[in-house]
Amino acid sequence: MSDTTISIRNLYKVFGPEPESALQYVYDGMSKEELNSKHGHVLGLSNINVDMNEGEITVIMGLSGSGKSTLVRHINRLIDPTAGQVLVSGENVLEYGEEQLRQIRRKNMSMVFQHFALLPHRNILQNAAMAPIVRGEKASEYNEEAGRWLERVGLAGYEDSYPHQLSGGMQQRVGIARALTSNAPIMLMDEAFSALDPLIRTDMQNLLLELQEELNKTIVFISHDLDEALKLADKLVILKDGEVVQQGEPQHILLNPEDDYIVDFISDINRARVLRVRSVMTPRKETAETKGEVSCEATLEDVIAQTGGEPKGTYLVIQEGRCVGQLDMSALMRALVPQKRSEQNKIE
Amino acid sequence: MASYDFLFDALGLRKWCDEAGSSTPTSMADLLAQASGEEIKTTAWDFPFPSLDALNEACGQLPETRNLTKGLEDGFLSIKDALRFILDPITEPLSWLLDGALYVVEATPWWIVIPLLLLATFFISRSWSLVIGVGASICGLAFIDHYDYAVQTLSIIFVCSAICVLFGVPIGIAMSRSDRLQRACIPILDMLQTLPTFVYLIPLIFLFSVTESKLYGIAIILYAIVPVIRLTDLGIRMVDKDVLEAAQAFGMTPRQKLYQVQIPLALPNIMAGINQTIMMSLAMVVIASLVSAPGLGVLVLRGIRSLELGVGLVAGLGIVILAIILDRVTKSALMRVNSSQKS
Numbered sequence: 001m002s003d004t005t006i007s008i009r010n011l012y013k014v015f016g017p018e019p020e021s022a023l024q025y026v027y028d029g030m031s032k033e034e035l036n037s038k039h040g041h042v043l044g045l046s047n048i049n050v051d052m053n054e055g056e057i058t059v060i061m062g063l064s065g066s067g068k069s070t071l072v073r074h075i076n077r078l079i080d081p082t083a084g085q086v087l088v089s090g091e092n093v094l095e096y097g098e099e100q101l102r103q104i105r106r107k108n109m110s111m112v113f114q115h116f117a118l119l120p121h122r123n124i125l126q127n128a129a130m131a132p133i134v135r136g137e138k139a140s141e142y143n144e145e146a147g148r149w150l151e152r153v154g155l156a157g158y159e160d161s162y163p164h165q166l167s168g169g170m171q172q173r174v175g176i177a178r179a180l181t182s183n184a185p186i187m188l189m190d191e192a193f194s195a196l197d198p199l200i201r202t203d204m205q206n207l208l209l210e211l212q213e214e215l216n217k218t219i220v221f222i223s224h225d226l227d228e229a230l231k232l233a234d235k236l237v238i239l240k241d242g243e244v245v246q247q248g249e250p251q252h253i254l255l256n257p258e259d260d261y262i263v264d265f266i267s268d269i270n271r272a273r274v275l276r277v278r279s280v281m282t283p284r285k286e287t288a289e290t291k292g293e294v295s296c297e298a299t300l301e302d303v304i305a306q307t308g309g310e311p312k313g314t315y316l317v318i319q320e321g322r323c324v325g326q327l328d329m330s331a332l333m334r335a336l337v338p339q340k341r342s343e344q345n346k347i348e
Numbered sequence: 349m350a351s352y353d354f355l356f357d358a359l360g361l362r363k364w365c366d367e368a369g370s371s372t373p374t375s376m377a378d379l380l381a382q383a384s385g386e387e388i389k390t391t392a393w394d395f396p397f398p399s400l401d402a403l404n405e406a407c408g409q410l411p412e413t414r415n416l417t418k419g420l421e422d423g424f425l426s427i428k429d430a431l432r433f434i435l436d437p438i439t440e441p442l443s444w445l446l447d448g449a450l451y452v453v454e455a456t457p458w459w460i461v462i463p464l465l466l467l468a469t470f471f472i473s474r475s476w477s478l479v480i481g482v483g484a485s486i487c488g489l490a491f492i493d494h495y496d497y498a499v500q501t502l503s504i505i506f507v508c509s510a511i512c513v514l515f516g517v518p519i520g521i522a523m524s525r526s527d528r529l530q531r532a533c534i535p536i537l538d539m540l541q542t543l544p545t546f547v548y549l550i551p552l553i554f555l556f557s558v559t560e561s562k563l564y565g566i567a568i569i570l571y572a573i574v575p576v577i578r579l580t581d582l583g584i585r586m587v588d589k590d591v592l593e594a595a596q597a598f599g600m601t602p603r604q605k606l607y608q609v610q611i612p613l614a615l616p617n618i619m620a621g622i623n624q625t626i627m628m629s630l631a632m633v634v635i636a637s638l639v640s641a642p643g644l645g646v647l648v649l650r651g652i653r654s655l656e657l658g659v660g661l662v663a664g665l666g667i668v669i670l671a672i673i674l675d676r677v678t679k680s681a682l683m684r685v686n687s688s689q690k691s
Contacts, residue, residue: 074598106599117594120689121612133608134598162688182598 002087005186006052006075011084013070013242016041019082026101042266044070046241048084048314052235054185055216057208059229059250062239068222071239075220076109077101078179088186092108106135108177114191116171117162118178124150125159127174131182142181149177153207169200172209180211193228200287203263226265230274232253236263251279255335264341272301280335286299296324300332350535351396352406365407406425424554432555439562442511442569446561449503450642458495462486465502469673473680482677485669493667501620501633501643503668508565512573513622519573520580520621521606529579543683545635563641564636571632575624584610616686623678630671644670 014035016020022041025034027101032043045067052058062068073079077093086093093104110131118127125143126133128150132142145157153173163171173191179187193201207227212219212236223229227237230250237247238261254275257263278296291310294303296319311333317325335341356365396402400413453461462483469482489498523530547569556563587610595609611618637645644663651660 011384078593102599102601104599105597111594111595111597113594114589115590116589118593119609119612121615128592131598134600134604164689188597319441 003054004051005054005089006058006072006220007085007087008048008050008052009085009087011045011048011074011086012082013044013067013074013079014041023082029160033035042318044161044243045074045081046242048242048244050237050244050247052220054218054277057212057221057232057234057235058218058235058237059221059223059233060237060239061223061226061229064283065241066239067242068224068239069190070242072195072220072222075186075188076105079305089201094259105133106182106318109186109188110177110182112179112187112189112192114194116168116195118171118174119162122162123159124155124161124163125165127163128177128181131184132179145183146177146181150174150348151212152180153177169196172204174206176208176211180215181305185218187217187219189219189314191222194224201228208232209319212239217272226269227274230269233290237267249339250274251276255279257339267338270301272304273299275300275335277303277317277327278319278324281327282331283328284316284323290314290326292316293318295319300336303327303332321338350402350405352398352403356407362406365409367409378615392607397510410636424442424551424623428554435555439566441508441554442565443560443562445511446504446565447572448502450561451505453499453503454496458490461499462490465635469677472607473677474684475680478676481671485673489666492662494647494663497553497642497644497647497663498666498670501630501645501667503627504568504636504641504643505626505632505674508568508572508633509622509626511569512625512629516573516576516625517580517618520577520618521584521611522586523577523581524610534575537574537578540570545571545632546638548632549636549639558639561641564633564641567634567639568584568629568641572625572629575628576618576621579617579621583614583621586617602661613689616682616689617683619678619682623675623682626674626678627671630667631673634667641657 013019013024014025016022016039022035022039025041026038026046030038031044035041048071050058060068060071064238067176070079071318074081075088075093076088077096081094081180084094088104088108093101096104102191119130126144127141129139129146132145148158150159153176155170155173155177158166158170163174166174172195175192179189193204196204197234208219209232221232223230223232233250235248236253237249238245238253238260244264246253251274253262253265253326254271257266277294277298277300280300281296291313292307293316294306296317298306307313307315307329311329315329316323316326317327349463356362360361400411403410404412424641438484456511463488466479466483470476470479473479484494486498519533523533532586545567548570550562552567556566590607591609591613595605600608633643634645634648637649644666645662648667650656651658651663
């Protein structure tokens with residue numbers, strides 16, 4: 001198991017003129033609605049406890065207004081919490097002073113924004129090189145680095161263009177190159193792909209996964225799109241009205257939703273495309289007769305395609321050449337049954 | 349007698365009022381009444397508003413309105429020397445700048461000044477058609493012997509606008525960073541902008557001698573500095589919050605944010621403010637000819653004073669031409685900035 005890089009503890013955020021005193025009501029058990037109607041304060045985040053592991057993509061998902069963008073801004077303290085702790089590599093960033101905070105933003109964290117937030121008066125190369133420019137490095141040093149990352153995200157040759165000359169997808173590629181050029185181990189992505197067309201979004205998701213394979217950054221990804229979340233997440237955190245409803249491995253959440261809210265959420269997705277063999281496989285029984293081999297990371301859709309829709313039989317599950325278990329087609333079928341209520345259809 | 353006698357009688361102040369004696373001169377109406385031997389009846393119809401003058405009529409202790417204006421004048425005159433002692437040395441460089449600029453444009457021959465102006469036009473606008481337009485306008489004015497007046501007006505505008513920008517942009521930036529300063533400044537800016545242009549000149553005439561060029565310089569600057577302050581403030585406040593957030597997230601210091609993000613992104617608005625400032629200083633420079641500002645305004649004034657219709661109209665037309673070229677040149681610079689940072 002990898003180390004915890006970012007750890008959020010008992011985090012509360014209350015918006016309003018007197019958040020401190022309003023927080024007391026929350027501690028005393030007042031609901032979000034009551035706090036709003038009686039005291040005019042909005043409870044943005046309530047008792048958040050999340051650990052984010054090094055080298056993993058943690059996706060924070062929720063509908064608009066669930067507080068996910070607020071939450072990610074607590075990590076680099078664009079927003080200060082009302083109460084709680086945010087530990088980054090073991091240090092509480094809330095105790096940081098102005099200068100320390102600036103250093104951690106310059107060196108340890110980068111951010112990608114929903115609406116790109118590029119500087120319109122600077123060309124693409126300078127935009128990509130924003131982090132070294134802010135750090136005060138020389139142009140001769142960072143130009144090569146920025147150029148390299150621009151090439152990596154597929155924007156070679158656009159160095160001298162300006163943001164307004166680029167399409168949305170290309171602008172967000174610049175946003176990603178900018179975050180990568182900073183060489184920070186932590187990348188915060190606030191709805192980074194939400195403003196893009198579906199096709200471009202898929203491209204960008206693949207690009208991110210590809211980059212992540214070689215870079216192994218700690219990525220916090222905010223999304224309101226479940227398909228996107230399931231595709232990217234090593235760990236999924238589902239927020240609702242400023243509270244964590246469920247967090248964990250996405251396959252696990254999909255198979256064991258703890259809450260009706262999540263059931264509603266996941267009822268629309270294509271389970272065959274998201275669930276993987278490793279989530280539904282069972283330990284290998286020597287006695288069972290097998291019809292063939294399937295990969296551990298294959299989605300159920302892949303398996304169905306591979307077997308030609310054959311509803312019966314058992315397959316060997318292979319991971320890196322080793323047999324790690326077996327897959328019953330009947331178990332696969334059960335896993336595909338849409339869930340109506342969280343108590344039903346628990347598949348083990 | 350007076351309409352408000354009843355009020356002071358009712359309040360029991362009659363005695364106090366009469367102590368002052370009847371300082372007011374007897375009104376014509378009273379004299380007439382005395383002559384005809386009958387009391388004037390004030391009907392409800394022409395019952396006066398309880399103004400200072402009306403109340404003074406009933407009670408001598410209260411001041412008249414003319415005491416108010418007189419008091420203001422006396423007050424100003426009494427602080428005048430102290431004010432002059434402070435303001436005179438501070439504003440002296442303005443006189444030097446204006447006199448210097450006027451001397452330079454008058455001493456330099458036209459065949460140097462006009463090409464220089466065209467060169468400046470090109471560098472600001474990067475448009476040949478605009479350069480041709482400006483050249484034709486200035487040569488046209490020179491052809492009808494208005495060259496000297498036109499360049500005098502232009503040099504005053506350059507000096508005053510430059511000073512407006514020099515002070516206005518920092519003031520605007522300061523306003524954008526502090527809501528309290530903004531609240532304090534906006535009424536002052538509103539007043540400066542709405543005060544009738546002639547009114548600027550009145551206290552200045554008391555403070556400085558009419559022959560000093562800083563007199564009109566200050567009037568022009570006070571009048572014209574408003575838009576550049578306002579639009580700098582507005583421009584910086586309107587900078588995209590997302591971009592600012594990104595700047596913050598990448599660890600920019602407040603100074604880096606100001607110079608690398610806020611000012612560049614507010615530049616279109618600041619340029620619009622400069623354009624307005626130049627146009628307003630042009631408007632004021634004409635009025636400032638009343639207090640010895642040289643230039644086309646002098647000819648307009650001559651047209652009014654001695655009813656020389658042609659002189660006034662031609663000079664007025666000259667001002668229109670100057671206004672158009674100044675506007676077009678600054679607007680083209682604005683367009684250039686705008687097109688380079690559409691989002």
